[in-house]
Amino acid sequence: xxxxxxxxxxxxxxxxxxxxxxxxxxxxxxxxxxxxxxxxxxxxxxxxxxxxxxxxxxxxxxxxxxxxxxxxxxxxxxxxxxxxxxxxxxxxxxxxxxxxxxxxxxxxxxxxxxxxxxxxxxxxxxxxxxxxxxxxxxxxxxxxxxxxxxxxxxxxxxxxxxxxxxxxxxxxxxxxxxxxxxxxxxxxxxxxxxxxxxxxxxxxxxxxxxxxxxxxxxxxxxxxxxxxxxxxxxxxxxxxxxxxxxxxxxxxxxxxxxxxxxxxxxxxxxxxxxxxxxxxxxxxxxxxxxxxxxxxxxxxxxxxxxxxxxxxxxxxxxxxxxxxxxxxxxxxxxxxxxxxxxxxxxxxxxxxxxxxxxxxxxxxxxxxxxxxxxxxxxxxxxxxxxxxxxxxxxxxxxxxxxxxxxxxxxxxxxxxxxxxxxxxxxxxxxxxxxxxxxxxxxxxxxxxxxxxxxxxxxxxxxxxxxxxxxxxxxx
Numbered sequence: 163x164x165x166x167x168x169x170x171x172x173x174x175x176x177x178x179x180x181x182x183x184x185x186x187x188x189x190x191x192x193x194x195x196x197x198x199x200x201x202x203x204x205x206x207x208x209x210x211x212x213x214x215x216x217x218x219x220x221x222x223x224x225x226x227x228x229x230x231x232x233x234x235x236x237x238x239x240x241x242x243x244x245x246x247x248x249x250x251x252x253x254x255x256x257x258x259x260x261x262x263x264x265x266x267x268x269x270x271x272x273x274x275x276x277x278x279x280x281x282x283x284x285x286x287x288x289x290x291x292x293x294x295x296x297x298x299x300x301x302x303x304x305x306x307x308x309x310x311x312x313x314x315x316x317x318x319x320x321x322x323x324x325x326x327x328x329x330x331x332x333x334x335x336x337x338x339x340x341x342x343x344x345x346x347x348x349x350x351x352x353x354x355x356x357x358x359x360x361x362x363x364x365x366x367x368x369x370x371x372x373x374x375x376x377x378x379x380x381x382x383x384x385x386x387x388x389x390x391x392x393x394x395x396x397x398x399x400x401x402x403x404x405x406x407x408x409x410x411x412x413x414x415x416x417x418x419x420x421x422x423x424x425x426x427x428x429x430x431x432x433x434x435x436x437x438x439x440x441x442x443x444x445x446x447x448x449x450x451x452x453x454x455x456x457x458x459x460x461x462x463x464x465x466x467x468x469x470x471x472x473x474x475x476x477x478x479x480x481x482x483x484x485x486x487x488x489x490x491x492x493x494x495x496x497x498x499x500x501x502x503x504x505x506x507x508x509x510x511x512x513x514x515x516x517x518x519x520x521x522x523x524x525x526x527x528x529x530x531x532x533x534x535x536x537x538x539x540x541x542x543x544x545x546x547x548x549x550x551x552x553x554x555x556x557x558x559x560x561x562x563x564x565x566x567x568x569x570x571x572x573x574x575x576x577x578x579x580x581x582x583x584x585x586x587x588x589x590x591x592x593x594x595x596x597x598x599x600x601x602x603x604x605x606x607x608x609x610x611x612x613x614x615x616x617x618x619x620x621x622x623x624x625x626x627x628x629x630x631x632x633x634x635x636x637x
Contacts, residue, residue: 170401171211174224179211181298181392188327192336192352197361198368201340201348204323212297212320215394218245218403219296225407238414241407245396248489249295252395255509256516257291258557260284261527262589265542265550273542274550277534281313289316290386291523298392302526303339304382304533312378312537314530324385337383355380379536386526389518399487406479413472488515509558520554527552555589562587 171179184200217223223241231237263278265271277283286302293300293316301317301324317339325336340350340361348363357373376382388394396403484491488511491497497505506513531547562585569581582591 171214175210175214177207177210180207181211183332184323184325185328185332186325186335188329188333188335190327190335192354192359192370194361194368194370197338197352197370200323200325200338201368204338208323209320214400215297215397216320218396218400219249221246223407224404225411236415236418238411238418240411240414242403242410244399244403244406244483248396248399248484248487249292251492252295252489252512252515253288253292255512255557256519257288257554259555261287262553262555263527263531263550264553265546267549269541270546273539274531277312280311286314286316290526291519293318294386294388294519294523295395298388298394298397300386301337302384302386302530303337304376304378304384304530306376312534312539317383322383324381324383334381334383334385337381353382358382377537378533380533382533384526384529384533387522389522395489395515396487399483402479402483402486406476406483409472409475409479413469413476416469416472488512513556516556524552524554 169178171177184203186196190196221241221243225239225241228239261284263274265274290300290302297319299319301319301322302314303317303322304312304314307313321341322337322339324334325338326332327335336352336354338350338352340348343349348361348368350362351358351360353359353376356375358376359373360371361368362371363369480491490508490512497508528547528550531550535543535545535547565585569584572581572584578595579591582588582594588594
């Protein structure tokens, strides 16, 4: 007997999520039939999950699609922007400080700096990283601009996908990007190692048009992933976020319900008018038809209070969301009062996430540089991409005073380069040492005028004058 696995996605979408790469046997030639089959597989198997993740980031949750209650019942629809908050907090920490890309040769370093400025690479990297956090994967597509220079743009996995071969090396063989026009016809392009092919379905069936050279020496696209499982940053806590929204909405309903209490009139019979609209007057009349009844009583009907249980559940869900997503709530008051060591301990889970993502992100940047080196543009070419130093920084508040104290205590025990490396305000210890040496040399040079020192103390100058006078012989 087989058992079908039912996950959160199955409950929400009616199908299990698909996040695996598209693979084909090495050497497979792309034709219109295969291309249509790949696009259909992407739409049917991958898009439902990707759209759900994108809607969660945009605060479109299941709570807004629930059936409406009766008009006389409170029906609040509240949704906390958890997915957005988790993503923005992590992205500010991970890539809030731009990536440093350096080459030891000045000409090649200048080329990379020019390319990054022209391509607005800081913004492109931020978009690639954010899409990775949302969907678990993102793509950078390369093209040639009007001036014949290489450029790139971040492309969403909602409209594109990469195709790999089925070998152990998992080499990319095609990159497909598609969309639908106003008449629901498919338009787009796909690339292989040498050419770009445009396609459309204007005739009713998918047709591939003429090919154009792209000069990047390989499939002109790079796949960036969040982790090896291609799992989004908040994907594992979506069920908790949905539950949090339901509890929060019901709590708001209860508050509104409690503020709309019913009045009870007991011991005397009122006129029949109050029965006309019980919900409008919110009145309940109780009386004893027998004689000898007591004095009339008027009071509000008390309703059961579940506020404590609701508050406990809201707090528990909120703590679990931040704990299991491994992204702390930095707006918590305890963060502002935590010491440097305590702050680092609280940030350690997110730091571990960032380290894992950094390894994947650096691989993507190296692939980007390899494509740039393939492009016929001097002086960056060949294997120059292997000598590029890629450095990523964590955007985190630093306790410079504590760092300076540590450096002072280690002075004379470790090298000067190691000491400077402990300071967060020093990015490159070696260059800092060179600058310190240059400044020292400049001070020495400025203290000498025409071969004579100018920084002597007055006592030294007086002593030297007296010695000179005693050595002189008067005629």
